[in-house]
Amino acid sequence: MINRLTxxxxxxxxxxxxxxxxxxxxxxxxxxxxxxxxxxxxxxxTRVAIKAQEMDHHPEWFNVYNRVEITLSTHEADGLTSRDVELARFIDSIAAGPLSA
Amino acid sequence: MINRLTxxxxxxxxxxxxxxxxxxxxxxxxxxxxxxxxxxxxxxxTRVAIKAQEMDHHPEWFNVYNRVEITLSTHEADGLTSRDVELARFIDSIAAGPLSA
Incomplete structure (x- = not known):
């Protein structure tokens, strides 16, 4: 069991x-x-997928051509947990360069 | 130039x-x-991605855990073209087993 962030x-x-x-x-x-x-x-x-599988914590994501939109939440807790933060930190670490949207 | 399907x-x-x-x-x-x-x-x-790259024709898609939703349309033609049909046929060919939703 994992709890939502306070x-x-x-x-x-x-x-x-x-x-x-x-x-x-x-x-x-x-x-x-x-x-x-x-x-x-x-x-x-693919790098995010391998990490997600390793964590057994998966993103919701949309892709078209060069755009990727990632949503993180923990189904089991019905909200944001430390697992989402951990996956977000990994994603940030491999998303090179300046902030992009 | 590619035209929408009649x-x-x-x-x-x-x-x-x-x-x-x-x-x-x-x-x-x-x-x-x-x-x-x-x-x-x-x-x-990943199999669809490799085919899409080979065709230079890419899907719009959403994934969460075991679900994948794929939308096909041709941006350049602002609608459905033979490229979408070709990619859909490939996708059907690798989506094994009975119809799933």
Whole structure:
């Protein structure tokens, strides 16, 4: 069992994420990425997929050509947990370069 | 330059696709897939990605865990073309087993 982040935990744990936004009507966070092309976008997705499988914690995501939109939330807790923060940190670490949308 | 399918072409070319539906408000087709788990879903997506790159024709798609929703349309033609049919046929060919949603 994993619990949703408390308000204090949210403030401290989300502070160092890069470009993640709250999702309207859901306890979730979302970030949009834009890459050079599909090859780069899907390569990024593959790295996230391998990490997600390792964590047994999977993203909701949308891709078209060079754009990727990732939403993180923990189904089991019906909201944001430390697992989402961990996956978001990994994603930030491999999303090279300046903040993109 | 590639042209949208005519009504006659749509009728003949879409007839043998499996489980693809029209998308409300867009000249596009969509199919939903459900796999055993994320590993199987992302493996399927990877096969589609390689084919898409080879065709230089890419899907719009959403994934969460074992579910994949694929929308096909041709941006350049602002609608459905023979490229979408070709990619849909490939997708059908690798989506094993009975029709799934």
């Amino acid at each position: 308000s204090e935990e949210r403030a401290s744990q989300l502070a160092d994420l890069r470009g993640w936004q709250s999702v309207a009507g859901r306890d979730a966070i979302q970030r949009h990425f834009r890459f050079a092309d599909f090859n780069e976008a899907f390569g990024f997705m | 009504s006659e072409e749509r009728a003949s070319q879409l007839a043998d696709l499996r489980g693809w539906q029209s998308v409300a408000g867009r000249d596009a087709i969509q199919r939903h897939f459900r796999f055993a788990d994320f590993n199987e879903a992302f493996g399927f997506m």
